[in-house]
Amino acid sequence: xxxxxxxxxxxxxxxxxxxxxxxxxxxxxxxxxxxxxxxxxxxxxxxxxxxxxxxxxxxxxxxxxxxxxxxxxxxxxxxxxxxxxxxxxxxxxxxxxxxxxxxxxxxxxxxxxxxxxxxxxxxxxxxxxxxxxxxxxxxxxxxxxxxxxxxxxxxxxxxxxxxxxxxxxxxxxxxxxxxxx
Amino acid sequence: xxxxxxxxxxxxxxxxxxxxxxxxxxxxxxxxxxxxxxxxxxxxxxxxxxxxxxxxxxxxxxxxxxxxxxxxxxxxxxxxxxxxxxxxxxxxxxxxxxxxxxxxxxxxxxxxxxxxxxxxxxxxxxxxxxxxxxxxxxxxxxxxxxxxxxxxxxxxxxxxxxxxxxxxxxxxxxxxxxxxx
Amino acid sequence: xxxxxxxxxxxxxxxxxxxxxxxxxxxxxxxxxxxxxxxxxxxxxxxxxxxxxxxxxxxxxxxxxxxxxxxxxxxxxxxxxxxxxxxxxxxxxxxxxxxxxxxxxxxxxxxxxxxxxxxxxxxxxxxxxxxxxxxxxxxxxxxxxxxxxxxxxxxxxxxxxxxxxxxxxxxxxxxxxxxxx
Amino acid sequence: xxxxxxxxxxxxxxxxxxxxxxxxxxxxxxxxxxxxxxxxxxxxxxxxxxxxxxxxxxxxxxxxxxxxxxxxxxxxxxxxxxxxxxxxxxxxxxxxxxxxxxxxxxxxxxxxxxxxxxxxxxxxxxxxxxxxxxxxxxxxxxxxxxxxxxxxxxxxxxxxxxxxxxxxxxxxxxxxxxxxx
Numbered sequence: 049x050x051x052x053x054x055x056x057x058x059x060x061x062x063x064x065x066x067x068x069x070x071x072x073x074x075x076x077x078x079x080x081x082x083x084x085x086x087x088x089x090x091x092x093x094x095x096x097x098x099x100x101x102x103x104x105x106x107x108x109x110x111x112x113x114x115x116x117x118x119x120x121x122x123x124x125x126x127x128x129x130x131x132x133x134x135x136x137x138x139x140x141x142x143x144x145x146x147x148x149x150x151x152x153x154x155x156x157x158x159x160x161x162x163x164x165x166x167x168x169x170x171x172x173x174x175x176x177x178x179x180x181x182x183x184x185x186x187x188x189x190x191x192x193x194x195x196x197x198x199x200x201x202x203x204x205x206x207x208x209x210x211x212x213x214x215x216x217x218x219x220x221x222x223x224x225x226x227x228x229x
Numbered sequence: 230x231x232x233x234x235x236x237x238x239x240x241x242x243x244x245x246x247x248x249x250x251x252x253x254x255x256x257x258x259x260x261x262x263x264x265x266x267x268x269x270x271x272x273x274x275x276x277x278x279x280x281x282x283x284x285x286x287x288x289x290x291x292x293x294x295x296x297x298x299x300x301x302x303x304x305x306x307x308x309x310x311x312x313x314x315x316x317x318x319x320x321x322x323x324x325x326x327x328x329x330x331x332x333x334x335x336x337x338x339x340x341x342x343x344x345x346x347x348x349x350x351x352x353x354x355x356x357x358x359x360x361x362x363x364x365x366x367x368x369x370x371x372x373x374x375x376x377x378x379x380x381x382x383x384x385x386x387x388x389x390x391x392x393x394x395x396x397x398x399x400x401x402x403x404x405x406x407x408x409x410x
Numbered sequence: 411x412x413x414x415x416x417x418x419x420x421x422x423x424x425x426x427x428x429x430x431x432x433x434x435x436x437x438x439x440x441x442x443x444x445x446x447x448x449x450x451x452x453x454x455x456x457x458x459x460x461x462x463x464x465x466x467x468x469x470x471x472x473x474x475x476x477x478x479x480x481x482x483x484x485x486x487x488x489x490x491x492x493x494x495x496x497x498x499x500x501x502x503x504x505x506x507x508x509x510x511x512x513x514x515x516x517x518x519x520x521x522x523x524x525x526x527x528x529x530x531x532x533x534x535x536x537x538x539x540x541x542x543x544x545x546x547x548x549x550x551x552x553x554x555x556x557x558x559x560x561x562x563x564x565x566x567x568x569x570x571x572x573x574x575x576x577x578x579x580x581x582x583x584x585x586x587x588x589x590x591x
Numbered sequence: 592x593x594x595x596x597x598x599x600x601x602x603x604x605x606x607x608x609x610x611x612x613x614x615x616x617x618x619x620x621x622x623x624x625x626x627x628x629x630x631x632x633x634x635x636x637x638x639x640x641x642x643x644x645x646x647x648x649x650x651x652x653x654x655x656x657x658x659x660x661x662x663x664x665x666x667x668x669x670x671x672x673x674x675x676x677x678x679x680x681x682x683x684x685x686x687x688x689x690x691x692x693x694x695x696x697x698x699x700x701x702x703x704x705x706x707x708x709x710x711x712x713x714x715x716x717x718x719x720x721x722x723x724x725x726x727x728x729x730x731x732x733x734x735x736x737x738x739x740x741x742x743x744x745x746x747x748x749x750x751x752x753x754x755x756x757x758x759x760x761x762x763x764x765x766x767x768x769x770x771x772x
Contacts, residue, residue, distance in 0.1 A: 059274040130368040138315035180361035187311040421636040455602040492730040500677035542723035549673040
């Protein structure tokens with residue numbers, strides 16, 4: 049059961065990363081994609097252009113290649129301004145191109161064989177004000193075919209603060225056990 | 230009453246732009262900020278770094294300077310993946326730096342004197358599946374101090390399709406009248 | 411095109427009723443079900459009882475008989491405490507019994523041939539704080555099979571106040587035209 | 592720390608009750624209000640009547656008297672049709688009368704000294720489809736002054752099924768410990 053963690057933070061060792069590592073620390077086969085280390089552009093919406101999308105020369109496909117290999121995907125994003133980070137959103141926005149990319153003819157079908165979780169950490173009432181993000185993520189999964197499996201919300205702002213959110217940490221351990229199966 | 234329209238689309242003359250122009254076409258004093266024409270980076274979350282945020286050399290401040298000048302702000306974004314575009318989100322994420330930027334010592338207070346609207350157009354049931362975005366935008370306004378005034382959701386995917394959404398077009402005209410006062 | 415308006419208010423000539431009448435006033439075939447004039451009990455959840463639901467002797471079936479006859483259903487409720495009124499909720503809760511009632515063997519299928527709208531009026535930011543009700547109503551429609559067609563939110567508290575919500579009144583007229591087809 | 596559990600189910604020993612009892616079983620001072628055992632009417636919205644609300648002769652005030660005595664309130668409702676039960680809603684709707692009732696001149700202030708939780712159990716994706724209920728409950732607390740403290744969502748339909756939702760049961764135990772302090 050290969051698990052891919054997709055990090056959307058822009059900080060080193062941020063709270064989202066700390067919480068996510070509590071989930072995966074005992075899993076045997078985990079890859080991490082730290083989005084901020086990859087160079088990829090915003091989508092240019094050419095869905096309706098006569099010639100479709102122009103090829104983009106960046107590192108985006110490296111991310112897709114890694115994702116395709118996983119059975120479980122964990123989208124781990126800090127809650128910035130009550131939503132996922134721009135780094136994470138930019139990655140997901142590009143899927144609109146991938147679903148029309150002949151290099152990935154079965155992208156949706158491959159996604160439909162994966163399980164997806166979202167982990168999100170924020171400083172301002174994340175368990176309520178993070179709910180629009182959960183709902184958005186559910187819609188994203190439904191559209192692309194991912195099997196939405198759940199969410200984990202934690203509270204933290206300052207470095208390391210998430211470790212004081214005992215509920216989130218325990219939920220993380222349970223989620224890890226659950227994924228381990 | 231100076232109105233600033235902040236465009237988050239990545240397409241020329243997209244549906245979001247068409248709808249927004251129906252709102253502002255009879256207003257005397259409108260400026261448009263087409264985010265895709267500006268070069269600005271993702272936030273690097275240095276809120277908790279000893280020395281705070283490092284200066285960023287890009288065109289972001291040009292946007293802030295224009296915004297500060299407006300009394301009404303219209304955030305106009307296509308609905309990509311059930312949220313605002315990455316282009317729009319990247320702009321908003323950077324506000325975390327601006328609220329700590331000595332070049333803009335009164336940013337929050339200045340924002341608290343502005344009215345804010347969101348216009349969002351999507352192809353997949355935007356009037357329901359766009360609601361998490363509305364809620365997120367409400368939270369954003371509350372945090373930064375903007376006076377949230379309302380939303381306008383329209384349906385459209387293909388070029389020009391929004392023009393068939395009679396309800397949205399009429400709502401746009403009413404909103405324009407409303408802003409005109 | 412027979413239209414049924416289901417009123418959930420507990421006040422005579424309340425704002426919700428005023429707004430809804432703006433929708434239907436030019437429609438040729440409208441019936442009104444004023445829930446407060448009917449006597450019907452809370453659901454008793456006997457879904458899992460060996461003998462299923464016990465027959466209930468009240469006026470609930472009169473409502474169902476009228477609904478079944480309509481092609482369009484408008485659920486018109488004041489927003490009490492950020493949700494539908496208890497009067498409306500009690501009516502909908504009873505559907506759990508009707509879907510298992512041999513007197514209505516095709517209830518879900520009959521519902522699946524109807525269009526459904528929700529009209530809701532409240533005094534405290536209904537266009538944002540009424541959104542959970544819209545989402546709930548969408549889920550209700552999906553479960554019972556009703557074709558969810560849209561919502562109309564208006565602002566008003568004091569008697570007649572909705573008439574000052576020009577946007578809602580105009581939306582009501584448009585909705586009426588739309589239903590008229 | 593007196594804890595009041597307000598039950599909104601219409602079934603004996605339903606899943607919501609089972610889950611809630613896991614929360615409170617080790618707490619020293621708990622009272623239970625099983626709403627279905629009380630007789631109380633729908634609100635009649637007389638907020639704007641010249642003489643205000645007419646006195647209502649039912650058992651509603653018995654509930655308020657018990658609530659006032661508690662420091663923690665747990666609203667425990669099955670998720671019926673993606674919302675609280677009509678039994679629970681009818682109780683809350685009546686608060687509109689209580690806030691204007693001279694018998695309870697300090698109702699809002701007394702509420703503002705209490706902590707509030709919601710526990711909700713449903714059979715159809717409660718952790719996502721129960722979120723509008725959470726948001727509604729948050730708004731309710733903000734309006735009446737209750738200190739919203741959190742939610743616990745569990746999955747279950749058939750009798751006893753909640754006991755298989757290990758996550759919910761563990762969350763219940765943690766919540767109990769948390770309340771115990």
